[in-house]
């Protein structure tokens with residue numbers, strides 16, 4: 001019989017902080033309680049930000065927290081071919097295109113639109129402007145010529161077409177209650193516009209890599225912070241287009257910094273390494289993140 005599978009999936013872009021500790025401990029606690037499996041996945045597809053020393057520090061912090069996870073750990077940078085296969089699948093469905101606009105060109109296109117329409121340009125749930133509708137209308141020949149000339153590009157999802165093909169989508173959300181029947185959440189991937197699926201230096205962007213890996217690793221329960229709640233809409237869309245199963249989702253509360261803002265990897269004070277060095281125990285960390 002299959003057992004529930006949980007995963008903690010840090011990006012090795014910096015040291016772990018208390019928010020990561022909550023996520024990792026919740027995953028491990030729930031896996032133990034459910035008699036399930038606990039995985040750790042290193043999400044290092046963004047090679048411009050990932051560093052091996054951060055990966056080493058993260059695994060050391062997880063060991064210190066007493067989290068037992070299966071080995072070997074999956075490292076996304078070792079699996080570019082899995083993401084390429086998923087991208088091929090989406091290409092065969094006619095759902096992807098190459099986007100060439102630089103940040104400056106995007107800003108200029110949006111400013112021109114706003115001036116003409118007198119209306120603010122729509123932003124995605126993370127607050128970034130949605131990608132302008134320019135490259136989507138390029139002919140295949142024109143896109144090929146630009147790429148052949150060395151113009152850098154990212155691969156994007158044609159959101160309108162993708163939603164049309166997938167139809168209405170939802171997910172099962174267990175939130176902080178973690179028990180009970182859960183709640184059906186209607187997905188709204190349109191809010192994101194044409195998301196990036198792969199970049200110049202990345203074989204797969206976060207959204208693509210995460211759905212491919214969760215499926216390949218048989219993950220049944222995605223336990224992660226509320227900062228990724230809205231991203232789940234994109235994940236449900238990609239899972240549906242790629243014929244992958246839908247896990248259950250538990251988006252947990254976030255740990256805020258003393259200034260009431262999100263903890264960031266660059267701030268040291270709430271870093272696990274700093275707490276360890278200052279003599280904190282695992283029991284202290286559990287108390288600080290509100291776990292029994």
Ligand code: GLU
Pocket residue numbers: 009010011043210223224228
């Ligand atoms: N790698 C992501 C992060 O560190 C988390 C991905 C996920 O849990 O889905 O924020």
